[in-house]
Amino acid sequence: MFPLPTQSTQPSLTRIKGIGIDIAPISRIAAMLSRYNQETLSLLFTSNEMDRCQSTSHPNRYYAACFSTKEAVGKALGIGMVDINWNEVEAQVTDTRLTVNLFGEARLQASKRGIEEWLATWCHWDDYVLVYVLAQ
Amino acid sequence: MVIDALKDILLDLGIPEESITDTALLRKDLQLDSTETVDISLGLKRRLGVNVKLESRKDMTLAEVCDMIDKAMAATPS
Numbered sequence: 001m002f003p004l005p006t007q008s009t010q011p012s013l014t015r016i017k018g019i020g021i022d023i024a025p026i027s028r029i030a031a032m033l034s035r036y037n038q039e040t041l042s043l044l045f046t047s048n049e050m051d052r053c054q055s056t057s058h059p060n061r062y063y064a065a066c067f068s069t070k071e072a073v074g075k076a077l078g079i080g081m082v083d084i085n086w087n088e089v090e091a092q093v094t095d096t097r098l099t100v101n102l103f104g105e106a107r108l109q110a111s112k113r114g115i116e117e118w119l120a121t122w123c124h125w126d127d128y129v130l131v132y133v134l135a136q
Numbered sequence: 137m138v139i140d141a142l143k144d145i146l147l148d149l150g151i152p153e154e155s156i157t158d159t160a161l162l163r164k165d166l167q168l169d170s171t172e173t174v175d176i177s178l179g180l181k182r183r184l185g186v187n188v189k190l191e192s193r194k195d196m197t198l199a200e201v202c203d204m205i206d207k208a209m210a211a212t213p214s
Contacts, residue, residue, distance in 0.1 A: 031176050035148075040182045044174060055184070071170060081191040086174065 007047050010097040017115050018135035020076030021128060022068040029067055030060040044070075044086045052093065061129060065098070065122050068131035073100060073118070076135045084109060091120075091131075098122045105125050110135065138184070138205045142198065146180035157200040160188065180205060186212055 033041065038050060045053075045066055053062040054102035069091035074080040092099040099120035100112050113135070120133040146156050149172050155165065162168045168176070173190045180188050186208040190201065 028171050032171065032178070035175075036178050036182060040178050043181055043187065045180060067171070081170070082193055085189070 012136070015136040016134055017113050018076035018078060018133075020072035020074065020133045021131070022071040023128055023130045024064045024068040024071070024073065025032065026060050026064045026124070026129060029064040033063055035059065042087065046087050046090045048092070049090055061124055062093050063074075063125070064129040065093045065131060068122070068129050069093075069098065069100060071135065071136075072120075072131045072133045073102070073106070076118075076133050077106075077113065077115075079109060093122065098131065138202050138209070139198075141183045141200060142176070142205070145176050145183070147181070149175060156198065158197065158202075160198050161195045162198075162201070163195045184209060192199065 070089040070122040084106040090101040
């Protein structure tokens with residue numbers, strides 16, 4: 001089931017400044033992870049993301065969620081990942097919650113668009129992870 | 137050397153050798169998606185030690201990618 005934002009975080013349509021959705025195949029992210037060491041992967045993931053993903057029982061699934069969050073945030077900003085670095089978008093993923101943190105240019109781009117808050121959720125099925133973000 | 141490294145990475149991703157030409161466009165001709173594009177950047181970091189960002193508004197040819205890598209290598213302190 002795809003979790004909906006709770007009542008207290010229900011977005012107001014007039015405040016929404018961007019929407020991003022992304023689906024990632026877990027097996028392809030796993031194949032990529034297997035080819036590179038942590039130092040190389042730091043181009044893509046923050047150290048917090050790597051620590052959290054490694055501590056879960058399904059690291060590949062959580063890495064895929066992090067990857068999809070970055071893509072979804074890029075889409076919500078309307079620029080994709082063109083002007084921002086992958087590791088400037090950080091996903092804090094738990095089974096029931098997804099929080100977005102931005103740094104550097106990603107933070108600046110969000111600020112330029114008047115984005116003050118990110119609402120995000122995720123789910124997984126079979127070999128896929130889906131992430132949905134709202135910028136407001 | 138740069139083109140050889142790039143070619144190896146593309147072959148690892150399953151791109152047919154005959155498609156890997158100077159004029160091949162990453163998205164239109166090689167049909168690379170974002171996961172594969174970032175995989176190439178990671179491969180270049182591992183093999184050549186350079187940070188090259190391949191996400192761009194304009195589709196790039198492999199010759200243009202090699203040019204970017206050369207510039208990134210020249211700018212990287214040895």
